Amino acid sequence: MLNxxxxxxxxxxxxxxxxxxxxxxxxxxxxxxxxxxxxxxxFIKKGCLRLWFNNNGKDVTFQFxxxxxxxxxxxxxxxxxxxLFSIESIEPSTLLVISKANMDLIIAGLPGYQELMxxxxxxxxxxxxxxxxxxxxxxPQERYLELLADSPHIVQRVPQHYIASYLGITPVSLSRIRNxxxxxxx
Amino acid sequence: MLNxxxxxxxxxxxxxxxxxxxxxxxxxxxxxxxxxxxxxxxFIKKGCLRLWFNNNGKDVTFQFxxxxxxxxxxxxxxxxxxxLFSIESIEPSTLLVISKANMDLIIAGLPGYQELMxxxxxxxxxxxxxxxxxxxxxxPQERYLELLADSPHIVQRVPQHYIASYLGITPVSLSRIRNxxxxxxx
DNA sequence: GCGACACGATAACAATTGTTAAGAAATTCT
DNA sequence: AGAATTTCTTAACAATTGTTATCGTGTCGC
Numbered sequence: 098m099l100n101x102x103x104x105x106x107x108x109x110x111x112x113x114x115x116x117x118x119x120x121x122x123x124x125x126x127x128x129x130x131x132x133x134x135x136x137x138x139x140f141i142k143k144g145c146l147r148l149w150f151n152n153n154g155k156d157v158t159f160q161f162x163x164x165x166x167x168x169x170x171x172x173x174x175x176x177x178x179x180x181l182f183s184i185e186s187i188e189p190s191t192l193l194v195i196s197k198a199n200m201d202l203i204i205a206g207l208p209g210y211q212e213l214m215x216x217x218x219x220x221x222x223x224x225x226x227x228x229x230x231x232x233x234x235x236x237p238q239e240r241y242l243e244l245l246a247d248s249p250h251i252v253q254r255v256p257q258h259y260i261a262s263y264l265g266i267t268p269v270s271l272s273r274i275r276n277x278x279x280x281x282x283x
Numbered sequence: 284m285l286n287x288x289x290x291x292x293x294x295x296x297x298x299x300x301x302x303x304x305x306x307x308x309x310x311x312x313x314x315x316x317x318x319x320x321x322x323x324x325x326f327i328k329k330g331c332l333r334l335w336f337n338n339n340g341k342d343v344t345f346q347f348x349x350x351x352x353x354x355x356x357x358x359x360x361x362x363x364x365x366x367l368f369s370i371e372s373i374e375p376s377t378l379l380v381i382s383k384a385n386m387d388l389i390i391a392g393l394p395g396y397q398e399l400m401x402x403x404x405x406x407x408x409x410x411x412x413x414x415x416x417x418x419x420x421x422x423p424q425e426r427y428l429e430l431l432a433d434s435p436h437i438v439q440r441v442p443q444h445y446i447a448s449y450l451g452i453t454p455v456s457l458s459r460i461r462n463x464x465x466x467x468x469x
Numbered sequence: 470g471c472g473a474c475a476c477g478a479t480a481a482c483a484a485t486t487g488t489t490a491a492g493a494a495a496t497t498c499t
Numbered sequence: 500a501g502a503a504t505t506t507c508t509t510a511a512c513a514a515t516t517g518t519t520a521t522c523g524t525g526t527c528g529c
Contacts, residue, residue, distance in 0.1 A: 159419070212515055229414055233343060233345070234338050267488090269509085272507060276509090453518080455516090458477060464481090472528095473529105476525075477522105481518100481519090485516075486515075492509090493506100494507075496505070
């Protein structure tokens with residue numbers, strides 16, 4: 098639970114702080130299983146999460162989230178449909194949790210919340226578009242270098258096999274690319 | 284120019300029919316050059332168009348349009364920013380053309396037009412999401428078979444090298460895949 | 470009809486990436 | 500600290516895809 102002055106979600110919770118729970122989890126904890134209906138939205142105080150889906154037995158990671166980001170299967174959360182992906186912690190993490198019911202209360206009473214959700218959705222769409230263009234325009238090595246340039250924190254904090262999955266290649270191939278990039282630099 | 288009873292854009296033009304021009308073009312005609320600002324929106328009465336962009340000298344086709352579809356670089360058309368892609372005819376085509384100025388007139392006066400534009404944008408976004416997931420989940424052969432199953436008309440009407448570009452492979456590779464699929468069937 | 474051009478198949482070779490396996494290095498847990 | 504687990508690298512080989520080039524067919528415009 099949070100005190101009334103909390104502004105941890107990027108907004109002032111005011112009288113709604115008591116509707117938000119704090120949750121601490123170890124690494125590799127699944128917050129939402131693919132196929133289940135999302136009942137909570139999360140905000141990362143400390144740690145790191147990933148979104149992934151099962152593709153014929155293969156783990157495909159397609160987005161990472163770090164501190165001060167809101168994370169949810171927004172489509173499932175809002176529509177009650179089964180989620181198309183899982184949400185899992187990469188590091189031990191401290192999260193804020195809001196249930197659907199409490200979220201509805203907040204949306205009804207807190208000005209500016211609707212806009213925050215809109216922005217959240219647009220952000221997700223923009224991410225999809227970028228991923229698609231990156232796959233079309235760049236080969237795996239170029240995608241890796243782009244990630245390194247645009248999001249060095251991801252490469253530093255996230256285990257390599259998740260990165261490989263994100264880039265659409267195997268961990269072995271990523272290791273080779275990293276080695277090649279190193280050699281080329283010398 | 285159209286008579287007042289035209290409903291060629293999926294709506295009744297009513298008094299606005301005179302704002303729409305008809306245009307007939309041969310194959311391989313560029314309607315909008317990548318980098319230019321889009322001044323017109325098009326509707327296909329007969330024929331077939333493609334959207335493509337230049338990626339380091341390579342022609343990347345990412346969407347096809349046929350009869351009864353509206354086509355535009357909607358972002359450029361609405362914002363006045365340079366278009367990120369070109370629009371080009373594949374077959375000789377007959378189009379309806381609306382200028383930005385006339386479009387604004389229509390939007391101001393015709394109820395339901397705003398919604399039509401919204402739907403147009405959502406359609407484009409949905410297409411992007413599908414393309415991205417297809418690249419992640421399927422290899423080139425699977426993507427080809429999926430296209431064959433979902434959109435056989437595209438495979439039938441569009442020259443193979445555009446399809447190859449759309450699938451993210453070379454024409455040579457597509458030819459091999461087609462041959463392999465044929466052999467496997469026997 | 471004829472020449473120019475576009476289109477598609479195929480071959481040979483190169484380059485990239487996947488697969489499998491083994492072992493080293495780092496991290497986590499007790 | 501020591502064991503167990505995870506993570507990363509490397510190697511050898513297979514499979515896929517790209518590159519380049521050639522050839523045959525068809526189609527379009529004049």
